[in-house]
Amino acid sequence: MEQYNLDANDLLLFAAIAEAGSFVRAAERLQLPKSTLSRRLTALETRLGERLLTRTTRKLQLTDFGQAVLAHARQIADEVDAATALAQSRQASPSGRLRISMPSDLANQLLAPMLEQFIRQYPAVELQIDLSPRRVDLVAENYDLAIRVGEMPEDSTLVARRIWRYTPALYAAPAYLERHGAPQTPQDLTGHARLCILTRDREPAEWLLQSGEQQHLIGGHAAAAINSPEMLTRLAAAGLGIVASNRLFAMPYEEKGELVRVLPDWHLPLVTIRAVYPERRLLPGKTRAFLDLLEAWLRPDS
Template sequence: MNLAADDLLLYARIADAGSFSRAAAALGLPKSTVSRRLAAFETTLGERLLTRTTRRLVLTEFGEALLEHAHRLAEEMEAAVQLAERRKAVPQGRLRVTMPPDLAVLMLVPMLARFGAGYPAVSVELDLSPHQVDLIAGGFDLAVRMGPLAEDASLVARRLGSFARGLYASPDYLARRGTPQAPEQLAGHDALLLAPQAGRPLPMSLQNGLQEWHGPWASRFGANSVELLVRMALAGAGLVAIDERFVRPHLAAGTLLPVLPAWTLPPVTAWAVMPGRRLMPAKTRAFVEAL
C-alpha cells in the first residue's frame, strides 16, 4: 500500500474543518476535487474515514485513529518549514570549505576571522589542499579555486576576482645577477614559478599597456606552494612570479623588490565553486559574499 502524505494532510484539513466546503475554501480547491481525493484515499486504505450526514461529518473509529497520525504529520511538516525558514534567514550549521593553503594562510585570515565573528551560528571546517577535490563525494559546500575551471555540469561557479601577477626578487639576487631591463633578458635569470615540473620551458606572457612579450622561460624551481616560492625568492634563489598581495609586507620591508614593474603577467581568476543545487544555503551565500 502506497500512502501519499498529501492525502493524509488533506484528510486532516477536512476533519478539522468539519465540512468539505470549508476545507476546500482553505485549500483553494474546488469542493468536488476535495471530495474526489478523499474518496480515492479511502479506497486506497480500504476503510471509510467519514460518515457524511446532511449537517456534518462524523469520523469513523478508524478515522479518529488515523487523524492522530495526520495531526502528527502536519506538525512535523510545519516544524520542517519553520526550520527551513530559520536557516534561510540566519546562516547556521557546519560549512565545509576547501581552498589552496597559501590563499587561506597568506590572504584570507582576516576575512575568516570577520566571518567567524559575524556568523557565530556557522562552524567552518577548512580543508587546505593544493589539489582539486571532489566536492560532492567529499561532502564540501564550497571550494575556492584558481585559474581555468574544467567543465562540470554538477557544479556552479561564481567569479570572485582576479590576481594580476608581477615579478619580484631579493636585493641580494639582483646585486649578484643584475636587474632585467626588458622581458628579453629574463631568459638569463632563474624563475620561481607555480609549475608542476622544474627545468621545462613554459610559455610566458608579459604586457605593458599595448605592448606584449611572449617567450619560453624555464622554471629553476617549480612548486605548488606560493609560500615556499616567496621564501625561495627571499633567500635569493630567483625571480618569483606572483600577485603583489602575497609579497606586500616584503615589499614594504625592502626584502623583495619589483622587477620590470611596468610589465604584468596575465591575471589568474579566483572562483567560488559549489555543488549545482538550485538553492544556495544561507551559510554558503554568506561565506561567498564575505570573500
C-alpha cells in the same frame, strides 16, 4: 487575446487537491472548508476554459490538461517552499559542520584574519578546512565549499562564484638584480633564474607577459618550480631569482625593501579566484554566511 489573470493561490490549492487525491483530505491538510476548495477549483477551471479534474464518488482523476497544469502548479509550490526556507534560514543562526577546501597560501597570506572573524562571529559553526593544493571532489568527499584559483573545467554539478581577481607581476630582490642585472625587456629574462609555479602536469609554468597589445611568452627551464606561491615569493626575497607574484603576496617584502618590481610595464594575465560549491536549490545558511564574509573581506581587481 483573452487575459486569464490567474491567481497563483488557486494553482497552489489545485496542486494540494491533486496531491491529496480528494477534497476531504486536502481540506484537512489545508484547514479550509471543503466547499471553499471546490468553489476555488471550479473558478480556476472556468478561467482556464477546461476541466482539470474529473470528479467521481470515489476519487478525483486528473485530465490530460490537468496533468500539464499540475506541473506548473508544482513549480510554483516549490518556489514558495524555497522562499519560505530562505526566510527561515536567514532568521536562524548558522550552525553545523562547514567543510571547506582552499590553497594553504591563500589562507595563510590573505584569509587568516577573516577566518578568525568567522569563528568568533559564528560559534555554532564547526569549521573544517583542508589546506591542500589538490582539487577535492566536493560531492563525493562531502565538502560544502572550495576556493579555487585560475581556470576551471566545465562541471554542471558545481556552481562557481567569482570572489576575487588579481594581476600577477614580476618581482626580484635588489641583491639578485645587482648580481645579475635588471631586465629591461622581456627578452632579457633569458638566462635569469625563474621561480615558477609547478603545474598539474609537473612542469614549470610559462609566463605570458603582456603590455598593452604586446605579448611575450617566457618558458623553459626554471631554477625552482613549486606549487606554493608563498614559498616562491620567499625564495625571490632571499635573492634566488625572479618570481611572478600577486601584489598582496609581494607587498610585505616590498615594504621591507626585500623585493622590487621587475619590468613594471609588463604583467601576467588576470587570475580569477572562485568559490565553488555543489549546485543546490537553497544554499545552506552556514555556507552563505562564509561566502558573504569572504566577499566582504576580498575586493575584486585588487
